[in-house]
Amino acid sequence: MRAIRCACRKMEACVKRGFKHMIRIGTRGSKLALKQAVLVREALLRVNGQIKTEFVILRTRGDRVQDRAISELGGQGVFASELEQALSSGQIDLAVHSAKDLPMNLADGLLISAVLPRADVRDVLVVPRGGRTPFSLGDTVPFIIGSGSRRRQMFAGRAWDHVVCRDIRGNVDTRLGRLKEGSYDGILLAQAGLDRLDLDPEQAEAFDFYPLSTELFLPAACQGIIAVEAVQGSAAAEISRKITDVDTELCYQIEREVLKRLSADCSEAVAVWCRRAEAGQGNEIVNSIGGHRQATDSLVLDVAYADRRVSLTCPAKLEEGRQMAQRAAKMVKAQENQDSRNDKGQ
Numbered sequence: 001m002r003a004i005r006c007a008c009r010k011m012e013a014c015v016k017r018g019f020k021h022m023i024r025i026g027t028r029g030s031k032l033a034l035k036q037a038v039l040v041r042e043a044l045l046r047v048n049g050q051i052k053t054e055f056v057i058l059r060t061r062g063d064r065v066q067d068r069a070i071s072e073l074g075g076q077g078v079f080a081s082e083l084e085q086a087l088s089s090g091q092i093d094l095a096v097h098s099a100k101d102l103p104m105n106l107a108d109g110l111l112i113s114a115v116l117p118r119a120d121v122r123d124v125l126v127v128p129r130g131g132r133t134p135f136s137l138g139d140t141v142p143f144i145i146g147s148g149s150r151r152r153q154m155f156a157g158r159a160w161d162h163v164v165c166r167d168i169r170g171n172v173d174t175r176l177g178r179l180k181e182g183s184y185d186g187i188l189l190a191q192a193g194l195d196r197l198d199l200d201p202e203q204a205e206a207f208d209f210y211p212l213s214t215e216l217f218l219p220a221a222c223q224g225i226i227a228v229e230a231v232q233g234s235a236a237a238e239i240s241r242k243i244t245d246v247d248t249e250l251c252y253q254i255e256r257e258v259l260k261r262l263s264a265d266c267s268e269a270v271a272v273w274c275r276r277a278e279a280g281q282g283n284e285i286v287n288s289i290g291g292h293r294q295a296t297d298s299l300v301l302d303v304a305y306a307d308r309r310v311s312l313t314c315p316a317k318l319e320e321g322r323q324m325a326q327r328a329a330k331m332v333k334a335q336e337n338q339d340s341r342n343d344k345g346q
Contacts, residue, residue: 022054023236026083026092029057030171035196036226037096039116043243051239056092058082084110087229093236095229099222099252104259106229113237114228114244115252119192121219121273123152125210126179127186133210134160134186146175146184150269154306155217156188172197180206188212192224218271218304221255247276250299254321258303261329271304274325276316301325305332 023044027037034055041053060082083095084107099115106112125145127133134143134156145156146168153165166184168175172193179187191211225248230237251274264270277298297316301324303309310331314324 022052023094024056024092025053026056026058026086026095028060032172032193032197039226040096040228043116047242058086087231094240097227097229099225099227100220102227109232110229111232112227113230113240115248116226117245118248119224120195121224122191122214123188123212123217124191124194125186125212126189126207128180129206129208132185134163144185146187151220151271152188154269159216190223218302219273221259221272222252225252250318250321251275253318254301254325257322257325258329261326262305269306274299274301301328303328303332308332
């Protein structure tokens with residue numbers, strides 16, 4: 001109870017010291033981005049109802065340039081750089097991101113101060129209501145899938161025969177509109193985004209939604225995570241730190257460590273998924289202490305890079321998780337090097 005009172009007093013002091021009027025929350029302008037910003041605001045209000053906020057909508061390069069694939073725009077930071085510039089210049093106090101869109105290296109002086117609890121990590125196939133799917137056996141007519149993700153394109157090609165993947169850009173509404181008008185037979189989206197948007201009944205009834213197994217479609221690193229960025233040492237960073245979800249943050253850090261070790265970003269065909277397995281769920285770590293066997297929580301990490309995939313476990317601690325991430329990256333790289341040597345030998 002004393003710790004809670006101290007935390008509340010500290011937060012109130014931060015509000016008085018750093019934000020006499022408003023915390024300015026920077027966000028992109030799409031419906032999904034605004035929905036995510038609202039979730040951050042609601043989380044802040046839950047920890048301190050006196051906080052006042054306002055949204056500052058910014059357009060990123062990824063929003064402005066819609067006629068080119070993300071990989072052609074440079075991949076890293078196309079949805080984040082303008083938000084980071086606004087933080088650094090003092091235009092905003094916090095920036096809200098889809099964590100999977102963050103660049104590998106944040107701008108100098110900035111940090112991720114919080115992540116919200118992770119949502120559904122799965123990808124989902126969306127087709128017009130009653131439309132054909134790629135699941136049908138014996139169907140040799142090409143099935144056109146819209147996706148700008150190399151990862152999703154890779155997994156779709158492995159999962160289904162006679163699939164042709166074509167790039168698609170735009171927000172969720174734009175993509176659903178292009179599907180409805182017949183530009184594609186199906187599109188691949190993130191389940192988390194659809195859940196947060198809570199499509200209106202008329203829009204939802206126009207489509208069939210097929211959530212995809214993580215065994216077939218391993219998620220992108222940090223998929224389903226909302227990240228909050230702030231200036232290091234700022235009052236906003238200290239305030240927003242109170243809303244972070246500890247388990248999600250642990251997995252976020254480990255998945256980002258894998259990307260760092262692979263020198264990869266969201267524009268590449270790489271998938272990383274870390275999650276906590278509680279003792280008794282089958283993936284726990286069993287230790288022998290004083291002659292007694294004791295099960296403890298563990299972290300489970302899956303990494304897929306091009307056509308290589310590894311799965312590892314470790315105790316649910318940050319340092320062990322980072323070491324596991326480094327091992328996983330080395331293992332898929334070693335497989336890549338071996339494949340390359342085999343190809344040269346043929």
